[in-house]
Amino acid sequence: MSALNTQLSPELLIKLEAAQEASRVLGTLSTAQKNKALEAIADAIDANHGLILEANALDMDKAEASGMSSGMLDRLRFTPERLSSLAQAVRDVISLPDPVGVVVRGNDMPNGIHLSQVRVPFGVIGAIYEARPNVTVDIAALCLKSGNAAVLRGGTAAEGTNTVTVELMQSALKSVGLPQASVQTIDELGREGATQLMAARGFVDVLIPRGSANLINAVVQESKVPVIETGAGVVHIYVEESADFDQAVEIVHNAKVQRPSVCNSLETLLIDEKIASELLPRIVSRLEAAGVTLKGDTSAQTLCSSLGSATDEDFATEHMSLEMSVKVVAGLSEALEHIRKYSTKHTESILTNNITQAERFLAEVDAAVVMVNASTRFTDGGEFGFGAEVGISTQKLHARGPMGLPELTSTKWIVRGSGQIRH
Numbered sequence: 001m002s003a004l005n006t007q008l009s010p011e012l013l014i015k016l017e018a019a020q021e022a023s024r025v026l027g028t029l030s031t032a033q034k035n036k037a038l039e040a041i042a043d044a045i046d047a048n049h050g051l052i053l054e055a056n057a058l059d060m061d062k063a064e065a066s067g068m069s070s071g072m073l074d075r076l077r078f079t080p081e082r083l084s085s086l087a088q089a090v091r092d093v094i095s096l097p098d099p100v101g102v103v104v105r106g107n108d109m110p111n112g113i114h115l116s117q118v119r120v121p122f123g124v125i126g127a128i129y130e131a132r133p134n135v136t137v138d139i140a141a142l143c144l145k146s147g148n149a150a151v152l153r154g155g156t157a158a159e160g161t162n163t164v165t166v167e168l169m170q171s172a173l174k175s176v177g178l179p180q181a182s183v184q185t186i187d188e189l190g191r192e193g194a195t196q197l198m199a200a201r202g203f204v205d206v207l208i209p210r211g212s213a214n215l216i217n218a219v220v221q222e223s224k225v226p227v228i229e230t231g232a233g234v235v236h237i238y239v240e241e242s243a244d245f246d247q248a249v250e251i252v253h254n255a256k257v258q259r260p261s262v263c264n265s266l267e268t269l270l271i272d273e274k275i276a277s278e279l280l281p282r283i284v285s286r287l288e289a290a291g292v293t294l295k296g297d298t299s300a301q302t303l304c305s306s307l308g309s310a311t312d313e314d315f316a317t318e319h320m321s322l323e324m325s326v327k328v329v330a331g332l333s334e335a336l337e338h339i340r341k342y343s344t345k346h347t348e349s350i351l352t353n354n355i356t357q358a359e360r361f362l363a364e365v366d367a368a369v370v371m372v373n374a375s376t377r378f379t380d381g382g383e384f385g386f387g388a389e390v391g392i393s394t395q396k397l398h399a400r401g402p403m404g405l406p407e408l409t410s411t412k413w414i415v416r417g418s419g420q421i422r423h
Contacts, residue, residue: 008198011274012189015151016124016203018181023123023149025179028345031098033176040172041141042090048168049083055160056133063131063157070318071261074129076158086134089382090141096386099406100147114416119409121147123205126197127390128153128219130211133161138381138389139208140169140183146408151204152185153194155211159187198223208403210391213318228403231368231394232318233263233346235376238335238361239271240352245279247373248351252283252373255349257290261320263392264379265345268315268325270335276328277303284326292322301327315342332357336364343367345394347379368394368401 008016026034045052055076063076101118106116125148129135136154143150154162162185170180185194197204201224209219215234220227237255241250255266271280276299284294284304295310310325315338317325328336339348349371350361358372369379369392379402381389386404393399399407 008196008203009189009192012186012193012196012200013203015181015184015186016200018179019124019149019151019184020203021276021303022179023043023121023147025183026144026149027100027121027123027147029147029178031100033178034098034147035094035175037144037173037178037182038090038094038141039177041137041144041169042087042094044168044172045083045087045090045165048164049080049335052083052164052168053078053080055164059133059158059160066157068131068157069321072131072157074261076133076161076260078133080163082134086137088368089138092382093145093405096145096405098145099409102406104411107324111420112418114278116414116416117411118414119406120200120412122410124149124151124203125408126151126153126204126207126225128194128197128198128207128209128211128215130155130215131157132210133158133165133269135210136162136165136185137169140166142390142405142408144182146405149179149181150183151197152183152187153189153197154185154187156187156190161188176310191311195222201225208390228391228393228399228407229395230391230403231263231346233265233392234267234316234318234342234344235264235338235347235349236268236270236335236343237266237349237351237376238329238332238339239272239275239279240332240335240350240354240357241272241274242353242357243275243279243373244353245275245282248279248332249282249286251349251351251373251375253286253290255377256287256292256324257322258377260322261316261322262377264376265320266324266376267318267321268327268342270327270329270338271300272335273299273328276300280304280326280328287324290322292324294324294326295330296326300326302330318344332360336361339365346392347371347376349374349376362372 102119104117166185169183199299204225207225209216294307296307301307314325345367347369348365349366381402390403
């Protein structure tokens, strides 16, 4: 056993070695074989709502007793409707093109050698996330379609739900003749399991964290395994003076209220001072009617007396709840300055009918997704047509934005010769 291996517990080492063996099988499968496995997983979810919901109810009871926030509770909760949507998301992955073997580029050299760069699986993908049992299935499905084995640490809060869903997926894999170790959970190993997973360089090819800023930062800083960084969402909408007022009210309401517990929900509204006196009270009234607690800068408070006082900390916070900050700005330059200061580079949107302002916003904002006249809730793998998503990458290397199948592959060069030697 190498010095690296001694950092891993026997229990984790067994799982990781099995994952490596499974990845070698998955990397050689045809698209039809992978799709058959995904169909079996979707069928297993549809056929076992009761079993999953029973486990989830126990997790919910423990989470509520522990004082978990409303936003986290919403992410933890499964309903029959969410399970049906989860199974459909797996089926959506079936319909997506298989990235493995796709030729990225290639050419014939003057000496007759043919070069091609093709997409290949990473091998073993680790994921660390919190209280999101849907992610267990989403990541597993995307890993399988892209030919990767998945080792999942989904957190103590969802341990019961994750255990059941992984067991169902493993049974589905076995039913179509694939290794059960293609999808594994290490939740039973606790926090120490997550720590060891970050040290499993040589066993895990890439690690993807999803969750709070604290969790993501900890993984990025401590992991010895290469990390694809997903990020927190301090998301902004800037309402420019030429925006359609009725449209702005609807978009802001949707971006904040439709599902406030997710990373693409709106956290800060920036509104041009030229229209704030007329438009802001309408937006505030609509949001407050939906239960949103609002804090604003001095100008916003002057226009809407119900607003609390927003601090720098408020503007820097991803609430993941029905809380939001508001700031009145003196045009696009000030809006851009605020976004540069507080953005987590996730999603930013401008509402405008001025093409020049829109194009400047698109060009100058540094974020994974930049929008014009659309709700930030559209930053999502499913909405982008990726089926499910592994996460939303806010880094700039390899993958950025919602990560689907191509983002779970690397490449290798294939060289086909006929006896050439280098002179």
